Amino acid sequence: MLTASTAYAADNAFFGWYGVSAHGRLDKLSPALENFSWSVLNQARFSHHAQEKFANNSNRLAEYLLFIQFNYHFNDQLHVGLGYTRDWLDTFNENRAYEEIGWQSEPFEWGRLMTRTRLEQRVHDNAKNRNVGWRVRELVQWSYPLPGLPRVALVLNDEVMWYLNSSRWRSDGFAENRVFGGFNFRILPDIQLTMGYLNQFVRKETSKQSQLNHALFTNLDFSF
Known part of the structure; x- marks a missing residue:
């Protein structure tokens, strides 16, 4: 876990990340697509702290994201995927x-492990800033069903991000770390709710600056 230290002068901010997602298999369209799946995520990120440039508005929509992804499954544990994200922010779009x-591992008595490696190509909407930022994201997650509560699981994960090149986004190297701790509730067989605390550490343009965000994370997921 990366946190602010004397090496970084960190600014603290408070957010709410609220999402709705859905996923399903494509074999319902054709038996030939039995190894393929899809997923969609719609997420709104609200800022809950005052900023001078926004007239000290402490409750505002700071970011809105739409993720669309298609996957190929080699088996129940391993998949590869292609996706697209549209990101609307305060001052630009991406x-x-x-x-x-x-x-993901098989479920064991001690829980289940999951890893995800993602390579992103980020393009600024501004025509003058279309150089591509190549970012790697590495996520490791552990989940553990709580004894006596078969529909509730403890979820812990950590995601590290770094850039492979220098671009208008920032210089190459470490960029961000996200640590999450919370619970997953299986409301119905095909509906799950994940809630918890997200700590987001962001390196800004210089090594002496950083941003430490504290977020309430919620996501309602539907399976089809």
């Missing part, structure tokens, strides 16, 4: 293509 490979 188009982001990505590729990923994901793996």
Whole structure:
């Protein structure tokens, strides 16, 4: 876990990340697509702290994202995926293509492990700033069903991000770390709710600056 230290003068901010997602298999369209799946995520990120440039508005929509992804499954544990993200922010918008490979273990008494490696190509909407930022994201997650609560699982994960090149986004190297701790609730067989705390550490343009964000994370997921 990366946190602010004397090496970084960190600014603290408070957010709410609220998402709705859905996923399903494509074999319902054709038996030939039995190894393929799709997923969609719609997420709104609200800022809950005052900023001078926004007239000290402490509750405002800071970012809105739409993720669309298609996967090929080698088996129940390993998949590769292609996706696209549209990101609307305060001062600009972004188009982001990505590729990923994901793996999850079999469920054991001690829980289940999951890893995901994603390579992103980030493009600024501004025509004058269309150089591509290549970013790698590495996620490791552990989930553990709580004894006596078969529909509730403890979820812990950590995601590290770094750039492979210098671009208008920032210089190459480490960029961000996200640590999450929370719970997954299986409301119905095909509906799950994930809630918890997200700590987001962001390196700004210079090594002496950083941003430490504290976020309430919620996501309602539907399976089809």
